[in-house]
Amino acid sequence: MNIGVDDRFSAIYNFLTFFIHSFIPGLYRYLYIPHRLPSYSAMSPSSTAPLPSLILVSSCLLGSPVRYDASHKRSHHDVLQRWITDGKVIAVCPELAGGLPVPRPSAEISRAAGGKAVWLQQAHVVDNQGDDVTPAFVTGAEEALRLAQQYNIQIAILKEGSPSCGSSQIYDGSFSGNRIPGAGVTTTLLREAGLHVFSEEQIDQAHALLQQLERSSQGE
Ligand code: SF4
Numbered sequence: 406m407n408i409g410v411d412d413r414f415s416a417i418y419n420f421l422t423f424f425i426h427s428f429i430p431g432l433y434r435y436l437y438i439p440h441r442l443p444s445y446s447a448m449s450p451s452s453t454a455p456l457p458s459l460i461l462v463s464s465c466l467l468g469s470p471v472r473y474d475a476s477h478k479r480s481h482h483d484v485l486q487r488w489i490t491d492g493k494v495i496a497v498c499p500e501l502a503g504g505l506p507v508p509r510p511s512a513e514i515s516r517a518a519g520g521k522a523v524w525l526q527q528a529h530v531v532d533n534q535g536d537d538v539t540p541a542f543v544t545g546a547e548e549a550l551r552l553a554q555q556y557n558i559q560i561a562i563l564k565e566g567s568p569s570c571g572s573s574q575i576y577d578g579s580f581s582g583n584r585i586p587g588a589g590v591t592t593t594l595l596r597e598a599g600l601h602v603f604s605e606e607q608i609d610q611a612h613a614l615l616q617q618l619e620r621s622s623q624g625e
Contacts, residue, residue: 464501498545499569499591500569513576520546530568530590560611562602565606569592572588
């Protein structure tokens with residue numbers, strides 16, 4: 406059987422198309438969800454050595470371009486930079502962990518409700534196209550909790566205002582820029598599980614609590 410140049414070109418084209426659509430998104434997700442900093446990679450929960458106190462941090466605060474508009478919100482706070490250098494940071498983007506792409510339509514919790522109402526199935530997370538994206542937000546929150554429990558994390562620094570990561574403020578569901586008091590879907594789950602969740606504006610408070618927890622674990 407003769408295979409012509411056109412057939413060969415077509416086969417190569419099909420392979421490249423398959424590769425781009427199948428592999429590249431997977432690679433992207435591998436890099437960013439959950440994004441573990443290189444200094445952490447040597448650690449393992451099965452290690453016999455005691456793990457240092459780790460902190461769960463929103464990927465976008467670490468400079469990963471994972472927000473809905475493919476931007477980031479890197480924090481240059483001294484304490485956070487020190488934690489990164491010391492290999493104490495585990496990064497997670499719950500929305501990517503839930504399977505959402507970058508970029509994606511912005512989303513808000515409906516009916517001026519908070520994350521708790523979502524878990525109680527009294528509210529949904531809806532994007533600005535009107536699509537219900539609640540399942541992705543729930544899955545992402547569960548993945549963030551799984552990570553926190555896997556590494557015995559007690560403190561999280563999550564991006565304020567997000568329907569996933571907000572800790573004291575979120576948007577009201579009207580897509581008009583109005584903020585209301587409330588917490589996102591991931592923050593609510595982490596708090597229910599006993600984690601202390603702070604925003605990027607509260608890193609000093611988180612640092613103080615971390616030092617207190619470390620002192621008590623050392624029996625001081
Ligand atoms: S706020 Fe949370 S969910 Fe949104 S981009 Fe940052 S890490 Fe991801």
